[in-house]
Amino acid sequence: xxxxxxxxxxxxxxxxxxxxxxxxxxxxxxxxxxxxxxxxxxxxxxxxxxxxxxxxxxxxxxxxxxxxxxxxxxxxxxxxxxxxxxxxxxxxxxxxxxxxxxxxxxxxxxxxxxxxxxxxxxxxxxxxxxxxxxxxxxxxxxxxxxxxxxxxxxxxxxxxxxxxxxxxxxxxxxxxxxxxxxxxxxxxxxxxxx
Amino acid sequence: xxxxxxxxxxxxxxxxxxxxxxxxxxxxxxxxxxxxxxxxxxxxxxxxxxxxxxxxxxxxxxxxxxxxxxxxxxxxxxxxxxxxxxxxxxxxxxxxxxxxxxxxxxxxxxxxxxxxxxxxxxxxxxxxxxxxxxxxxxxxxxxxxxxxxxxxxxxxxxxxxxxxxxxxxxxxxxxxxxxxxxxxxxxxxxxxxxxxxxxxxxxxxxxxxxxxxxxxxxxxxxxxxxxxxxxxxxxxxxxxxxxxxxxxxxxxxxxxxxxxxxxxxxxxxxxxxxxxxxxxxxxxxxxxxxxxxxxxxxxxxxxxxxxxxxxxxxxxxxx
Numbered sequence: 472x473x474x475x476x477x478x479x480x481x482x483x484x485x486x487x488x489x490x491x492x493x494x495x496x497x498x499x500x501x502x503x504x505x506x507x508x509x510x511x512x513x514x515x516x517x518x519x520x521x522x523x524x525x526x527x528x529x530x531x532x533x534x535x536x537x538x539x540x541x542x543x544x545x546x547x548x549x550x551x552x553x554x555x556x557x558x559x560x561x562x563x564x565x566x567x568x569x570x571x572x573x574x575x576x577x578x579x580x581x582x583x584x585x586x587x588x589x590x591x592x593x594x595x596x597x598x599x600x601x602x603x604x605x606x607x608x609x610x611x612x613x614x615x616x617x618x619x620x621x622x623x624x625x626x627x628x629x630x631x632x633x634x635x636x637x638x639x640x641x642x643x644x645x646x647x648x649x650x651x652x653x654x655x656x657x658x659x660x661x662x663x664x665x
Numbered sequence: 666x667x668x669x670x671x672x673x674x675x676x677x678x679x680x681x682x683x684x685x686x687x688x689x690x691x692x693x694x695x696x697x698x699x700x701x702x703x704x705x706x707x708x709x710x711x712x713x714x715x716x717x718x719x720x721x722x723x724x725x726x727x728x729x730x731x732x733x734x735x736x737x738x739x740x741x742x743x744x745x746x747x748x749x750x751x752x753x754x755x756x757x758x759x760x761x762x763x764x765x766x767x768x769x770x771x772x773x774x775x776x777x778x779x780x781x782x783x784x785x786x787x788x789x790x791x792x793x794x795x796x797x798x799x800x801x802x803x804x805x806x807x808x809x810x811x812x813x814x815x816x817x818x819x820x821x822x823x824x825x826x827x828x829x830x831x832x833x834x835x836x837x838x839x840x841x842x843x844x845x846x847x848x849x850x851x852x853x854x855x856x857x858x859x860x861x862x863x864x865x866x867x868x869x870x871x872x873x874x875x876x877x878x879x880x881x882x883x884x885x886x887x888x889x890x891x892x893x894x895x896x897x898x899x900x901x902x903x904x905x906x907x908x909x910x911x912x913x914x915x916x917x918x919x920x921x922x923x924x925x926x927x928x929x930x931x932x933x934x935x936x937x938x939x940x941x942x943x944x945x946x947x948x949x950x951x952x953x954x955x956x957x958x959x960x961x962x963x964x965x966x967x968x969x970x971x972x973x974x975x976x977x978x979x980x981x982x983x984x
Contacts, residue, residue, distance in 0.1 A: 488949045492701040502705040 514624050517577045518596040519608075521616035522568055526589035529563035533581035533590060541574035542581060543567060570613060572598070573606040593619040675770070683754050686936075687901035690908075691719045693937070694901075694944045701948045726894035734887050736798035745796060746888070746895035749789035752782045753902040760909045761837040763919050763928035768837055775836035776828050779910065780821055783865060786903075787813035790867075790874060793896075794884035805883025808955060809867065809874030815962040816864040816871075822970035823854040823861070826977045827914045840918035847917070850980060854973040855915035857966050859939075862911065864962070866903030868943060870950040873958055908939035 503510050512518075529546040545567035550559040582590045593616050600606050608616075626633065632640075666674075695718060699706025711717025733742055759775045761768035772778055787810055794806015828834050830851060831842035848855075864871040875883035885896050912918055912935040919928030953961065 485950070489945065492945060492949045495703055496697065496701045498703070500700060500705050501703050504705070504708065 512594045514621075515592065516594040516596075517579060517592050518594045518619075519572070519592075519598055519616050520570055520575070520582065520613065521591045521593050521620050522570075522610065522613035523589050523591065523617055524565060524568070524610060524614055526585075526587045527565050527568065528587055528589075529565055530586065532584045532586065536580045536584045538578060538580065539574045539576060541571040543569040543571070565610065568610045568613060569607050571607045573603050591617070591620045593617075594621065595619045679754070679757050683757055683902065686905045687898055688719045690904050690937075690940045690944075691901045692716065693940065694904075694947075695719075697941065697944050698948050701945075723894060726891055729890035731890040731892065732887075734798055737887065738796040738798070741792050741796035742887075743892070745789050745793035746892040746899070748792060749786065749899040750895050750902065752785040752789075753899060753906050755782050756906050757902075757909075759836055760906075760913060761840060761918060762932040764837075764841075764924055771837065772835065774834045776824055776834045776839065776914075779836070780824060783820075783906070784813075784817060786865065787817075789899075790884055793888070794874075797884065797887040799887050801881045802884045802886045805874045805876065805880045805886070808876075808880075809884060812864055812867070812871065812874060812958060812962075815959060816861040816966070819857045819962065819966035819970045820861040820865060822967065822974060823858040824910075824914060826854040826970070826973045827851055827858075829974070829977050829981060836913050840913055840920070843917040843920060845917070845920075847915070851915055851973070851977070853969050854977075855911065857970045857973065858915065859907075859911050859942075861962070861966055862907035863943065863946065864958070866900065866907055868900070868904065869947040870952050871958065872952055873955055876952060878952075904940050904943050905936065908936045908943060911939050912936050 529544060531544060534540070534542040534544050544565070546563050546565050548561050549564050551562045552559045579592065582592060595616060598606075598608075631637075692715075695715070696706045707715025707718035709715055710721040733739055756779050758770045759768065759772055759779050790809035790813065791806050794802045794809065797803075827839060827847075830847065831839040833839060833842065867874050873883075874880075875885060877883075880886070885893060888896060909932075912932060916935050916939070918935070919932050921927065921931035924931065
């Protein structure tokens, strides 16, 4: 009060305080009655990770990028005879895909890094267990979570088009347009760097 | 009506009020405080908006172990909660809620009696503080003694002002003599009485004797179970008593439309309105510092009360 200008009316602070609490009294509360009422989670909530097994190629990127190494993957190779091909092709078959949610820190790197969209966030969060070992979700349990994956949020109308869209547009424009699109990017000017 | 039945009805009514009103005020405090902080407060006990929360609390307190510290002065330690609670019960005897003798015990010196009995509160604080054999309790008790003795003075002075204005010490007599313009005339006294009443019942922002962030829990630190519950109940009865006294002395008690039939309703409505203000102040204001507390008492409330006495005397002589 002494440094920041003149003294205010005595008692004004007291009245202001009472006004604040009275206003809060008549405003609706912000409490969400969780077990009785489902919470309205924001979009892209990170609840649990779901696995779409068909998309997985056992590239192991997720397991390697995981900061606390909580993804365990086992696989074997199968020979697939392709009619008309000279040799039988080899294909990876997933045997085990476990995520240990007692270690997981929900960073989402595995989902980011998956090149084939085999991993998805779902907003389900009610999977607490009485035994910590039960937090190791196996392939089938991770697959079950796929039911709860929400549809992807609508594309931002002001954002730039997705890679798939622009690639398709380039392809449709013809073979020359692809290189034109690539060269249309602002070139890196080395000479301006200090 | 035979005398014994009359007596029985009055005593039962007072005990019922003593048990019910504090619970209603306590529940109101739970809910009002919660909503003022953007919360919902108790919602489960009793199924409908947690109406039975305090009953459940009581049951919980009964189940808890009753611990008396080894070094405690046992009889004094065990007696203190009763001493804290009992005066308020006695005060409720003298508070009129309606015209025509709707009071448990009619007394010509009701005001004197009420103020004298309220003063017993300081003994309970000192008893519990000293008998606990705990340094935090002792600190809280000494703060409480300084606070209660200090605030007794403006409390009595402001009550004396209204007694002087009414020309009687009888509580029903004061309400009888009350006129609406007294709201203005006695406003400083009402304010002083209310504030020092808050300090007398050690409600926030005057809860330095308890001061849970400084003194653990002040003179209540060592109390558990039912005895602690008694102290808590004493706090809520204290709210009722101070609200009732403010109503009777300064807000015109049963005065309102149709006082002959609805008088008790007006009294109760005013009591709950004042209780709401007490809760509201608790939610809004932080605790005063110990020196600010004494400064407020001796440099603000006492002079204002004395000024009010002079004003009352002048107006009384002039009219």
